[in-house]
Amino acid sequence: MEFFIESLQDFFPVTEVVTIGDVTVYGLAVGEYWAFITRPDQPLLFDPSVAELLWTDPVTFFFGELGIFSVFGQAGITLAMGVAGTVIGFPLALFFGVLGSERVTPFPFNFLFRGTMSAIRAIPAIIWMLILIPLAGLGAAAATLAIAIDTIGNLGRLFVDELEEIEDGPIEAMEMAGANYPQKITFGMLSQVKSSYIAWTLYITEINVRIAVTLGAFGAGGLGNVVEVQVGLFQFTNVMATLMCIFVLIISVELFSQRLRSRLRSDEEKMGFAELILGFPDRFAESMLK
Amino acid sequence: MSKIVVDSLTKEFGETVALEDLSFEIDDGEFAIVLGVSGSGKSTLLRCMAGLTPPTEGEVRIDGEPVTGPRKEVAMIFQQHNIIGDITAYANALTGSITRHGLLKSVLQLQNPPEKYRALEALETVGLLDAAQQKARRLSGGQQQRVGVARALVQEPEVLLADEPVSSLDPGSSQQVMRYLRTAAQDRDLTAMVSLHQVNLARKFGQRFVGLRDGKKVFDGYRDQLTIDVVDEIYGDIDTEGMFVVETDDGTETSSEQGATH
Numbered sequence: 392m393e394f395f396i397e398s399l400q401d402f403f404p405v406t407e408v409v410t411i412g413d414v415t416v417y418g419l420a421v422g423e424y425w426a427f428i429t430r431p432d433q434p435l436l437f438d439p440s441v442a443e444l445l446w447t448d449p450v451t452f453f454f455g456e457l458g459i460f461s462v463f464g465q466a467g468i469t470l471a472m473g474v475a476g477t478v479i480g481f482p483l484a485l486f487f488g489v490l491g492s493e494r495v496t497p498f499p500f501n502f503l504f505r506g507t508m509s510a511i512r513a514i515p516a517i518i519w520m521l522i523l524i525p526l527a528g529l530g531a532a533a534a535t536l537a538i539a540i541d542t543i544g545n546l547g548r549l550f551v552d553e554l555e556e557i558e559d560g561p562i563e564a565m566e567m568a569g570a571n572y573p574q575k576i577t578f579g580m581l582s583q584v585k586s587s588y589i590a591w592t593l594y595i596t597e598i599n600v601r602i603a604v605t606l607g608a609f610g611a612g613g614l615g616n617v618v619e620v621q622v623g624l625f626q627f628t629n630v631m632a633t634l635m636c637i638f639v640l641i642i643s644v645e646l647f648s649q650r651l652r653s654r655l656r657s658d659e660e661k662m663g664f665a666e667l668i669l670g671f672p673d674r675f676a677e678s679m680l681k
Numbered sequence: 682m683s684k685i686v687v688d689s690l691t692k693e694f695g696e697t698v699a700l701e702d703l704s705f706e707i708d709d710g711e712f713a714i715v716l717g718v719s720g721s722g723k724s725t726l727l728r729c730m731a732g733l734t735p736p737t738e739g740e741v742r743i744d745g746e747p748v749t750g751p752r753k754e755v756a757m758i759f760q761q762h763n764i765i766g767d768i769t770a771y772a773n774a775l776t777g778s779i780t781r782h783g784l785l786k787s788v789l790q791l792q793n794p795p796e797k798y799r800a801l802e803a804l805e806t807v808g809l810l811d812a813a814q815q816k817a818r819r820l821s822g823g824q825q826q827r828v829g830v831a832r833a834l835v836q837e838p839e840v841l842l843a844d845e846p847v848s849s850l851d852p853g854s855s856q857q858v859m860r861y862l863r864t865a866a867q868d869r870d871l872t873a874m875v876s877l878h879q880v881n882l883a884r885k886f887g888q889r890f891v892g893l894r895d896g897k898k899v900f901d902g903y904r905d906q907l908t909i910d911v912v913d914e915i916y917g918d919i920d921t922e923g924m925f926v927v928e929t930d931d932g933t934e935t936s937s938e939q940g941a942t943h
Contacts, residue, residue, distance in 0.1 A: 561763050565776065583767075
């Protein structure tokens with residue numbers, strides 16, 4: 392037990408905060424975390440050298456190797472893997488998801504698509520990355536492709552399930568209007584699931600960012616890689632700092648997707664970007680007072 | 682000339698007989714109304730006529746051709762309006778023209794201008810031009826139903842089928858929708874078949890009546906033949922005293938007949 396508490400101090404370094412007379416107050420050494428998070432050669436959350444480019448060389452800033460993601464340092468690499476994987480995987484997930492539904496493809500044939508998705512899901516994303524290493528090399532590219540493939544399996548399955556729930560009415564209406572088969576699917580079926588498809592896609596994006604952290608620890612780079620390296624160096628304070636960054640990243644993605652979802656869903660007057668950020672304290676106070 | 686011929690139509694759902702040996706003919710340009718209580722087979726009849734439900738026996742012929750599936754010259758207005766909630770009223774009306782365009786053109790709304798004017802015209806016919814840019818799901822029930830009517834009109838059908846188009850609407854909206862339906866049918870020279878369960882509305886707007894009870898035809902005739910006895914036969918034991926008021930009033934509404942028919 393004592394040993395455990397001692398070990399915990401590696402994760403939560405303690406330092407003297409103030410000394411008043413004989414009494415010394417100890418506190419968490421936040422500075423140590425901060426030093427690691429902002430270290431110049433490998434910043435975790437924000438890269439000031441990249442941010443400078445916005446003024447000096449905006450083309451590189453927006454269209455450089457990682458594009459706008461590189462401003463977020465190591466978190467940017469993780470985020471880029473998750474988002475790019477979703478973007479690549481989405482069209483295929485839509486294709487497999489729609490064709491996997493019994494409403495679209497008649498019974499035995501829809502299992503061709505459902506079966507493919509099940510096979511994809513049977514293999515975890517991490518294994519997909521290992522499979523893809525000979526193709527793309529160990530790094531972010533293999534991880535992105537692995538996440539894309541994983542997205543087909545998971546998001547496609549959600550798409551299939553969503554299509555089972557829809558109502559026959561609009562489909563019949565489109566049939567009566569003389570729609571051809573693709574029109575019937577688009578107007579009669581997909582129009583009914585549009586908002587839930589967007590919601591699921593954003594949810595899968597969140598999950599994919601989390602998967603990107605895991606894949607990072609296996610050599611794909613980003614925050615996951617930092618954790619892995621620092622564990623290897625027994626620098627548990629740094630590990631803790633990185634974990635905090637992962638938390639910040641995940642919670643930011645979640646908040647962002649939630650905002651985006653409610654924006655897409657609401658029919659009311661949309662909030663401007665400036666109002667969204669500047670008006671936050673007001674809205675926060677307002678809902679606290681309720 | 683008969684536009685629609687229903688020839689000894691029978692429809693069974695397992696043990697249940699929904700329609701039993703039903704035969705009648707509707708002339709070109711007639712505004713016909715199917716009367717009957719809930720479960721009397723009105724919806725099944727209209728679905729068979731639309732080609733959405735295959736009959737067990739017998740057949741429906743439109744323009745002499747047997748109905749085997751949905752046809753582009755037959756438009757249908759549904760009880761639950763079945764419009765697409767996520768797009769605007771205008772876009773919904775445009776889907777009526779879906780058969781004349783490919784997938785890409787209909788998704789991107791690249792229809793030619795006459796087609797778009799037709800959609801706006803149809804919305805004007807049903808008095809919804811001002812709400813054209815509103816999301817369909819944000820419209821009221823009556824407005825949604827009128828979007829359904831507009832969509833059917835944009836299809837430019839020859840036959841208009843309507844399955845209880847006003848059953849979920851309040852009396853005011855009901856009359857409005859029925860009025861738009863009849864005006865549209867007259868202006869565009871359509872043959873219309875509308876199922877209703879409100880006798881007052883039927884008397885007010887209908888020309889020709891077909892009465893159903895338990896899947897059998899119990900009446901087939903014109904307005905002057907639709908007497909209190911006939912209504913009694915179609916609807917069974919209801920408050921005939923209320924109905925009697927309707928008869929003497931001849932077509933104008935009173936609150937008592939509302940109560941009697943519901």
